[in-house]
């Protein structure tokens with residue numbers, strides 16, 4: 001009998017499985033698709049390397065430690081990636097990276113800059129939970145929300161700042177106010193506002209990470225799990241290809257699938273997890289002549305600019321070898337929680353939106369379309385009241401010793417969040433297996 005059945009071979013499932021198999025447990029991973037990786041998918045097409053899901057991973061010490069132990073070398077993003085732009089009224093404005101640059105930058109009006117300076121005087125909120133929109137307007141003003149925070153919320157979550165909870169979606173920022181009474185004071189004390197780390201990918205694309213870890217594990221591909229049941233102190237995993245008995249289970253499938261799998265064990269899980277909203281995203285890869293875009297990571301488009309493209313990454317500038325020498329590979333994102341209908345548009349319609357907006361925003365005349373990917377349920381939205389899902393996950397684990405839940409709807413949406421969480425999840429599983 002196996003010690004651990006891990007459901008889902010996305011980065012959450014694979015990293016948990018890797019820790020546990022390193023510790024000598026008998027681990028089996030079940031993946032419904034032919035290709036593991038979940039959101040992490042790389043496509044090689046016409047000599048280009050396209051990331052269909054995540055482009056980069058922001059690797060801190062923990063993530064680097066994981067990669068080192070797993071024996072895979074990261075590829076670091078080029079220095080150019082440090083320059084990020086915001087599109088405003090017909091031009092790309094570099095995102096200021098220091099207080100001096102912020103005050104010199106044309107990104108915000110003089111009034112908006114003064115409003116930011118007053119942030120340390122704004123008292124903490126008395127409300128138990130606020131949206132990111134409410135929080136930022138209160139502390140830093142509306143223009144800062146529109147031109148700095150909202151574009152980043154769309155860059156990370158493809159989300160709507162008026163719907164996302166500051167407490168659950170950007171916990172670090174929420175805690176700065178709780179601990180220091182001010183984001184600026186907190187950032188000065190901690191010498192940082194955002195998460196630290198270096199941007200990485202892998203030679204040949206992010207899927208190399210998946211292939212590398214999968215090759216060290218027992219991954220049963222194309223074998224969907226249909227149900228998880230309890231049988232005394234064991235679990236029965238019903239799959240497309242038969243039944244398995246296991247001492248413990250880690251479900252890393254997205255919320256809806258996790259709820260469905262748990263229907264025999266927890267009715268509330270199957271009802272509630274189905275309500276977690278995942279914003280849809282359309283990813284378009286285009287090729288332009290080299291030199292058509294400035295050096296940098298790419299740019300984000302504030303919603304108030306009235307465009308449908310959420311952001312554009314200058315993919316071939318981030319990592320070597322992603323395009324031919326005289327061409328530039330760009331990755332564009334559309335859709336998200338504020339423009340979800342885009343997901344159902346015909347291909348022609350999507351291409352014509354992209355064509356028009358890229359010509360207008362970048363002044364590029366020649367654009368070649370390479371690929372289009374639709375993610376109907378791309379990124380889970382940590383909306384107001386999201387705590388109820390996290391509490392439900394804890395309750396299910398408590399009431400069902402040996403059953404564990406993980407994945408980007410519980411521990412953070414970035415690849416780095418999933419890897420960091422895998423340490424704690426694997427420790428919990430190990431504790432259970434050694435005690436039982």
Ligand SMILES: Cc1cc2nc3c(=O)[nH]c(=O)nc-3n(C[C@H](O)[C@H](O)[C@H](O)COP(=O)(O)OP(=O)(O)OC[C@H]3O[C@@H](n4cnc5c(N)ncnc54)[C@H](O)[C@@H]3O)c2cc1C
Nearest residue numbers: 008010011012032038039053054055225253407408414415
């Ligand atoms: C378009 C896009 C761009 C992104 N960009 C970035 C980025 O630049 N940087 C970043 O850090 N993050 C980014 N993310 C987020 C990040 O990729 C994801 O949060 C992360 O990869 C999720 O990993 P996961 O393992 O938790 O879930 P998933 O990747 O969803 O994996 C879950 C796995 O479970 C499998 N599964 C589901 N049901 C079953 C079942 N019943 N039986 C067996 N298997 C099942 C699925 O097939 C899947 O393989 C992006 C996401 C998207 C969609």
